[in-house]
Every structure is written in structure tokens, then in C-alpha cells.
Amino acid sequence: MASRSRNQGKSFTSAREVAERAGVSRSAVSRTFTDGASVSAATRHKVLTAAEELGYHVNHLARGLIRESSGIVCLIVADANTPNHAKMLETLTRHLQAVNKVAMVINTAGDHERVERAVRQTLHYRADATVVLSGTPPASLIDTCINNGQRVILINRDEYKKGPAIVMVDNQRAAREAFLMFRRAGCEKFAVVSSSAGTPSLTGRETAFVAAAKEAGFDVSVVRHGPTAYVSGSEAAHMLLSRAERPTAVFCVTDLLALGFMDAARHTFALDIPNELCVVGFDDIPEAGWDSYRLTTFRQPVEEIAEWVVGAIDGKQQGAAAQSTVLSAEPVWRQSVRPR
Amino acid sequence: MASRSRNQGKSFTSAREVAERAGVSRSAVSRTFTDGASVSAATRHKVLTAAEELGYHVNHLARGLIRESSGIVCLIVADANTPNHAKMLETLTRHLQAVNKVAMVINTAGDHERVERAVRQTLHYRADATVVLSGTPPASLIDTCINNGQRVILINRDEYKKGPAIVMVDNQRAAREAFLMFRRAGCEKFAVVSSSAGTPSLTGRETAFVAAAKEAGFDVSVVRHGPTAYVSGSEAAHMLLSRAERPTAVFCVTDLLALGFMDAARHTFALDIPNELCVVGFDDIPEAGWDSYRLTTFRQPVEEIAEWVVGAIDGKQQGAAAQSTVLSAEPVWRQSVRPR
DNA sequence: CCTGATTATGCACAGCAGTGCAATACCACA
DNA sequence: TGTGGTATTGCACTGCTGTGCATAATCAGG
16 A cells, blocks of 8 residues: 555554545544444445554544543552462453453552652543552542542552542451461461561451450460561561471461461471461462462452452442442462361 | 632643643643743742642643653553563563553453454554563554554564564573483483463474474473463373373473472372472572472563563664564573482 | 843644534435 | 435534744843
8 A cells, every 4th residue: 555655654543544535524534433423334434444444543542632531540559470469450451441441550669659650640641540459649649639530449458538449358357267267276376477568458467366366365476577478478487486386377468478488387397287387378379279388368359359440430339338348358278277 | 729629520630720820821831841841930830839739730641642652551461460471561560660651551361362452452542662472463453553653562472573573582592401401410201391372482492492302312292281370280290290101301381380290290299309300490480489399490581571672662772683682591590400 | 221142931733533513415205 | 396304424613732933021241
């Protein structure tokens, strides 16, 4: 097609060029690509062939100027390569695409100051919604988002009671059940392994476990150490298991911590899991099911979370009643806890 | 601020509103947020305070209409929750943000037909570049992208010689070195475990290993089974290790396959790695370094790939010389291969 | 205080697509 | 052929920002 030689790596073809080639008005082109608009079959055909020949694609940036919705949803995340964040990201992008939205991923790279920049990006691109997977954006920025008609959805963080929509998992219930698992297995010396991140869901699990133990008259050793990663679990094991009185039941607030803990317990302390030591995790990342671990844990309801988020963005649920929800994390029984 | 009552969750504040409030022209607002534009300190200050009060953020969608660059880069990926894809995603978003670009993630969800839709999204949003992490877009669409002035970058797939920029890792060299590792360890019965995905890099590793073995006068059992996942490695182990003549050296074209293979070999066949069986993987995902595995493997040069991709997008390297590159995957020595 | 040079500002337009409104073409029917 | 009604089409405007150009303001220097 010699006629295309004009676009020599220059710029995108516009609706006007398509109109010229098809011999119709620019409105006709616009209507052809708008559902429910009135176009005759003849012109539609002319437009479509011209568009095909020129490689035309509607400019969603310009469309976003006119329409109320840009179709963009920003996902703010740190440690995106962590198994559960990766799973969350994968699930969210998939569900968003199913309702014709597209995900813009903003990586805060663990840097807490970057969260603010991330939320600003969200506003710059006129995103329909901001979904915060990790990090704590300043309240003033959240207000700005909401004032501008943008939806804000927080996953697993309940710092702000007013404003954003929030989806939580029931950390308390799971942590209490973890304690019961250990008790039924006959354990009497308890420990909790957490990280120094101090996010709401992590501390929620920790305090609920400690509370349940205290109610039953037991003490709990708590280790909060390092980032929420495999090595931290391993190092926590070194700290806990070299003591004179070892714990026999360890609740790790994250699977990643649990796997690190298990490996250190087995390979450097030669402990038998579950006979000498019981371990329970949280998240149910794929690795927890691998033959080397068979970790008993609680399933993060990723699909359900994504569904709820998409529903909240579409605005199906409007009332303050559906402003937030809490989903339950069901236990996944494997072999890291002694059968009763 | 009563003046903001107009924006009751309606729409975003525009530069005009800021101009009105600051008592300046709309151009002044625009120039305030444009680097190198001529604005006096006084008006800049007035604009900035007004913008702050109104929560104004420049509309990058509209800016993308004017400027040659939208600042958006689309990442097309399948199986984003797989460890190495997640790592790649995390690294790319981080590097892109460092040069003031933002990543739009399009999940093809493994569906090969969705790759076409994904690339179209890229065009719809006038992305500066399309980065394909997995999947094989139709050649015609790639042409459309390039004709519209969009850069196309393929990672680890060399189907198209002409047009897109390509960054590869040196699969051949790594696979040949894997064979040498085994030989130095004294192994004589070889196998390759791959998946049925048949992507260029996977088959490249497989054929290079087989070729190296053949040159040395050895035969290789090849298993191509299932998706590129942990279970497939496990199932491949069941297939290979229940034979009368077991292999003593297994090259798994992916760490995930290798870990599944190792677990099955140890836990259901009670084999001692590395004494009875040597295993080498590829990618160096974090799990490969865990104490339960200590897998000897080849490091996917993720950071280097990301750097090169960003460079290719910025257009630093223009000539056909830098149209493609091949980075080497260095060996990571751990304990899954017998020392000589 | 005046002149020339420099800087700051505003106007108006471009970039792309969607849509209300008015005008036109089309169809069926008498 | 005329008429009423409907389906198409085109015009022109909107949404938001960046920028060339012309004009106004500022400044330095004599």
C-alpha cells in the first residue's frame, strides 16, 4: 500500500485519515466504533476496511477525555515479585480485563515515600480507581482522589475508616483457629513469627493469636524480624530454636516466613515437622503445597477479593453497607501440624 | 473550602479551574507544570497554591494527545504469577518508572488468542512501546505497531527476525555448560525435562543440550510434558524415574520444573541428590536458593534485560546493530550437582 | 527619563474522538 | 407522484493540555 508511506514510523493514524480514505465524514468513523450509534451497513463497511488498511485503532486517551471513564485502573504494589502479591496482581488484571478495564501497575519498590508519587500517578492518568495492595498512602491524597470522583480501594489495610472502600480477610478468626489447631495437636509452647513491616493484617494475625493463647492461659514468644521474606523466617528460626526452651508450635503470619522457618528447623536444627514442631502459615502460596513443605495454612481468597474489587469499581454496590467487606480465609490442611 | 463544593465526586479539576482561582491565564498553569517554560516566580507560586488547594493534577491523557509520547509502556504477559515472570514484571515496572514511564500490564491469561487483543490494547492507549514477555503476537499486528511509530520489544523469543527489537539470553551456551557440569560430575545417563509449551527459549535450551550430548557421543531422553510448572516437573520425574534405566543427570529447562522434579525424586523415589542424581535448572528463581533445594542453575539476567529494554524504548540505541542483543546466563553453583 | 533588550503573559490553535442538533437521504405507502 | 416518517449523515462544539506567536511588562544601562 503506497498510501501508507506517509506514516513512516511517525505517528498514529487518526480517525480523520480513515474518514478521508473511506470517503465519509469523521463522525461516521467515530460512530462506527461506538456501540449503539446509527451507521448504515454500507458506510460501516467502508470505514472498517479503510481502518483495517491503515491499521487504525481508536485513541483511548482522547476517548477518555470525553467519556466519564478512562478505563484505567491503577494498582499500587510493593514487592510485586512476592508470591502472593504476584498472584493478586495476576488475578486482578485478569478480572479487570473481563470488564474492559486495563491495569496500570505502579511499583512503590518498597519505598514508603514513593507511595505518594504512586497515588499522584493515578490522578495524572485519570484512573477510574486506585487499588492499593501495599503501602499506606497519606490520608490527604486519598481525599483528593475521592474528591475528584475516583474510587479508592484498599486491600488488607484498614487504617482509614472513612472514605476508601476496604476489603479485608478475617485475620482474627484465622489466627484463633491456628491456635486451636496447635492445641488439638497437644502443643504447649507457642511462638509467633512476624516481620518488622507492621502492616495491619500482619499485626492483626499476631495479636489475635496472642490473645487466644492468653485466654487459654498460655504465653507466646513473639519475633518480629526483618522484611516479610523467606530469609527472615529462617533467621527467626535461628533466634527461637537456639533457646533453651524451644517452642513446639509456631504460627508464621506469612507462608514465606513459614517456609524459611521450616527449612532452618529441619536442615540446621534437624527437627522433625510435625512430630517435634508444628508450623502453620498464612496465604497459601503455591510453594506451600510443594512436597518439601506440605504446609498447613490459610487460603488468601484471591479470586473473591478480585471479584469484590471489580464490583466496587463498577459501582454495583453503592450504599455504605457495601463500602467494605471482610472475607474469610479458610484453613488448608496439610502435613505441618500433628494430627490429634 | 466552599469553592470545591462544585466537585462533588463528579469530575477531575482542570487547568482552567486552577487558572480562574489563581487569577491567571490557563497558559500560565500549563507552563508552570512544564519544565523549561517561562513563568515568573510570582505566578508560579499563585498557580501552585491554587493547584494544591484544588487538588489539581495534570491530565496525562490530554498531554499524551499533544506530545509525541504518552509515557505508557504496555507489558504483555501470561502466567504473571510464575516466579520469573513476576520478577521480570517487578523489575521492568521499576526501571520504567525511573525514566518517568508507566507500565500497563496486559494479561493474556495463557490464552493464545488473547495476545492479539493485548497488542490492540497497546495501540488503543498509544503506548510508546510494547514489551512482549510471553506469547506470540501475529506478525501483521507487529507491523501495525511499528508502522504507527510504536516500538516493539520481544523478550526471549526470536520468531521475527525483522522489525521488533529482541533481547535474548544465551540459551545455547548455558545448555552446553549444563552438559559439561554433568560430565565433570561423571554422569553418563542424561535426560532433559521440558514442558509442552514449545517456546523458542525452552526448545533452544533443549536442543542445545541434546546437541552437546550427541557430539560427546551420548543419548538423551527428552520429556516434554504439561505446562511449565512445578507439577509438570513432578510428573516428568514419575515418568523418567520409574523406568528400568534411570537417568543420573537431568537438565530441567526451567527452575520450576526442576524443583518439582527434585521433590518427586526425593520424596517418592527416595533418591539422594546430588549423589544418585544430579539436577540443573534455569532461571535462578528465589525458590531455587532455598535450603530444601539448593539448586544449581543459570541466572536469568533480569536487571540487565530491564536496562536494555528501557534503553531500547528511550531510543538511545538506534542503529540496526543494537536492534537486538543477547545476554549471557551465568551459572549459579549450588548443591544439586556432585562436585567432581 | 528614555531606549533597547529580555522576560512574562495571553490568545488562539492543534491534537483526537464523541455527540446534540439540524439537514438530508431513504423508505413505504397511499 | 406526493407525503409522512425514519434512518443517516455532517456540522460544529466539547473535553484538556501544550506551544508558536504577538503583545505587554519588566529590567538594565546610559
